[in-house]
Amino acid sequence: MPVAVVTDSTSYLPFGVAEDRGIRIVPLEVRLGERVGREGVDVDAAALRVALADRRLDVQTSRPTPAEFAACYRTALDAGADGVVSVHLSRELSGTWDAARVAAEEVGADRVRVVDSRAAGMGLGYAVLAAADAAVAGSDGAAVEAAAADVAARCRMFFSVDTLDRLRRGGRIGTAAALFGTALAVKPLLHVAQGKIVPLEKVRTTARAAQRLVELAVKAAGDGPVDLAVHHLGAAGRAEDVAARLRERLDVARLLVSEVGAVIGAHVGTGLLAVVVVPKG
Template sequence: MPLAVVTDSTAYLPEGFADRHAVRVVPLTVDVAGELRRDGIDLGPAELAAALGQHKRVTTSRPNPEEFIAVYRSLLDAGADGVLSVHLSRELSGTWESARLAAEEVGPDLVRVVDSRTTVMGLGFAALRAAAAAAGGASGAEVEAAAVEAAANTRSFFVVETLEHLRRGGRIGAAAALLGTALAVKPVLHVDDGRIVPLEKVRTHSRAVARLVDLAVAAAGTSPVELAVHHLAAPDRAAELANQLDERIPQSSGCVVSELGAVIGAHTGPGVLGVVVCPGRL
């Protein structure tokens, strides 16, 4: 049996992708006004958007090491030669640390843990590339390298509807949020060295979407790429954005659309749109 690949729920793989590519997904925990849920299992995007719209407090926490230990041992007991566990940036969550502690318990010679330094489909594409390499009979080092290379070369861009959720999550100050709201600023964000940080600002939603497309086109260049569009409670806008990307980036293998869950969505809020560009093909 080839190396097994594990990731976490912040990869936000489109429905069916995890099963199709034999990727095991470990959910993060979400606290909605004191009620604990599992990201993507007990709490979906619609429930998250509703909770945020009602101004309920939403916080997230990492899986504990025991959860990872149970997953790793079940995969090894099922015959896997080893496990590659690839997770969202340690700058955004303690998930990687929990996975690392679990790997030490199970055996570092059996479990490799990767900090992807990214999240959403930047992480998702890394896990899928690793799974494809494992299915092709690659060694543990080669499977790990496939994940690291995909994550390092992926570019991710987002635009949010309001700065309020970033303020609540401590990502920007109250004064900046108030000023941005008064000026109707739409910040364009990106993932930089493991953190979600501002890239630039635009004044209208249409300009923000156009900017996302231009940034994705520049990141794609002329080589083959894979594309993903993320959103929260904005399916029509996401479909429109995906269509524009397909027109402007013909060398892609097709743009997948995936709705965000609680861990990232709690900080970005409903209406967020994002684009992820990953060079190469599965």
């Protein structure tokens, strides 16, 4: 049986793709005040937006436990999989990768390989899809792992947020970096470098932020075909506009426009606009 591919809920794969491709998803947990649920199962982006609008409500996230990963791996292996490749959001942003690593050691490091995508959203999702393609083609665990790692290495992710406060409070950027976006009427632009969120530049308006995201994506894409994703939280119109501009300027292989889920949304806040760029190898 082919190698089983596992990921976490922050991959934000298009609806139905994981089920169709046999990709197993281990969800992260979200706490909205007293309500606790699994991302993508019990809590969606709409529920998160409502919670974020209530400034009195505490919103938190937590990684899956090693036991949850171990159970998933054992289920896949018991079903006849030759091995497991588990691909996850950046270890610099979450303890999810580490929980998966602990579970892999428990189940058997010779049977389970864990990949740090150094990204989230479809930056992670495209790496997962590459792993699934390799698995379906009959590749062994090492080759499936390499396919995911190759896409992860080529991925670039740029994004804008209305405020850096949630990223600071969640520990995803430091206090010094958070000061980058404190001026009035400033929209901070950031990118993911080596798995970390790093401030990039500041612009004055939402419209200029969208334009700079397009320009940065075009530069990162180069001249060949490219896989793209445009993510947002509560900004569907702006996301579609950015996607349309990218289609006009790039040789697009695949392009997905989607709202992020509750976990990433909890750390960036409403108004997120992000572009994922994966040039074809």
